[in-house]
Amino acid sequence: MTGPSQSPAHPFAQRSGASAFYNRLFTGFVWFVGICVIVFILGLLFLLLQKGLPKLTWDFLYGLPSEIEEGGGIGPALFNSFYVLFLSLVISIPLGLAAGIYLAEFAPDNKWIGLVRICVEGLSSVPSIIFGLFGIALFVEMFQVGLTILGGAVSLAFLNLPVLTRVTEESIRAVPVEMKNASFALGSTHLQTIRRVLIPVALNGIITGICLVAGRAFGESAVIILTAGVTTSGSMWDFNLFSPGETLAVHLWYVQSEAIVPDAREIAQKATAVLIFVVLLINVIFRVPLWLNNRKTKL
């Protein structure tokens, strides 16, 4: 069952001429481009990590940023990043899961639900800056709370909701119908089936979705600039929801383009390395156990 090109004993395989030449040329070309592009992108990221990671110190990660002098840290920005990420996930995960479960399990198949699906899909393609503008209109203009961590977290949660909804719906739909029927046959109610059968089986997909969303929220900057501002409260461990909430991604942009500190470049390099490192970490920590689990169940 191998391709004809792999059996040289076959008389037809020994064709020479233009098409065979083009074929070989094409194969070589695709290999070349594929390897080059992937090596290029990975090389860039490696370069960024290599420039920043060795210079990292605890003082930098913990320290307060400085506006004028050298040696400022990223402590509050880093803390805000995790805080905003946590808050936005707390808001968006329950809502996203519930909406996804509704679309997968309860929703009747009619025009209204079609409209809801279009809404979810449409919302997931809305550019992030629109959520920022919406956040301004909502929090700064309507509720008059100004640029706050709360506003940033809620806007981020709105940004993440549609993605979570779709991921949940898709992974619950992917659960084999036999499992569902078996659960119903054992006498469980719909809620019990969802809780004990559908969600555990779909958990793999849902967690992948959550970690996708978390990585995106951690690195998101446009929404945060508009809704949480470009300053921090200036102290560590500030849990106040109404203090300004500059995150690490915003700080990176701010330092590189607006700040006047003399070591801006170095701060930016180190902040970039931290940013990439954390995003990779979020992905790896969540995915490796799932991946191992998958292999185990398959073998």
Next chain:
Amino acid sequence: MLDLHPSGQASAAAELGSSLRTGSGPSFDRKARLRVFNSAFKIACIAAAAFVCLILLSILFFMFRTGVLTFQDVSFREFFLSTDWDPENDRYGALLFIFGTFALTGLTLLFSVPFSVIIAIFLAEMTPAWLRNLLRPVLDLLVGIPSVVYGFLGMTLLVPLLRDLTGHELADGLLAASIVLTIMVLPTISRISDDAITAVPKKYRDASYALGSNRLQTIVRVVLPAAGRGIMYAVILGMARAIGETMAVVMVIGNTAQIADSLFKPTAVLTSNIVMQISSVEFDSTWNYALYMMGFLLLVISLLMIVVMRFLQRKGGGHA
């Protein structure tokens, strides 16, 4: 074993049942409780789904209501057809940003689509399994790299490089921005195209090989046309990302309100202009309304692309 005390057991069960149903204390009717939980859960789910829709509708409403106020002071024609953006002197011509957005997206697609399709072919058709299993998660990880990192990359590496190569004083502009965006959308487009190519049934390939075609002919004449719709879908998704991308673009495009008649001229696009100016203007000013109108335009463009995407999907579903 089973019938030790048949009568006694039956009466006990009956007693237990009746005590459960009519017993003193809080009612413990399991069925009713389950029913309540079930319907409460269902209502919560419906509320969540409705909430998601509500967000989209209220975004549309807010953006439109604020944006449309622009036309109190600015004529429709000026906003869409003039390239003169000078809000300090009450001139609000947004054409240059609209043009910038489309030019940037077009350039990005021009660079990224060929590379992405080649990488997708590479992943789906040519690599050995071990390399494929290694590269796919790596590309998935690349999708998650924050956009501001790509912007930083472009600002510190690409722009100086372009400056040296071309000899321009300022290399910020459409070319730099589109290269950065290309690197950004490449993993997205190639992974989804890769999935589309992998989903082409093996029998198509077998049939093509059986007719005597080689790999190039099979890929170009059979596999790519069969995966065409999926690749289109990937391209539109990448396009949506390119149109809406803000921070990576802000850092390399130069942010100057002039129309880009050259690839190396600092210019601005809808997103970058919004983010640079929104924080410095009053909410109740024409300037701010104009920025919201630009946001509304972005929103309409991205929703239009969803309509196109759904159309493609429905056609694809009917075909298969």
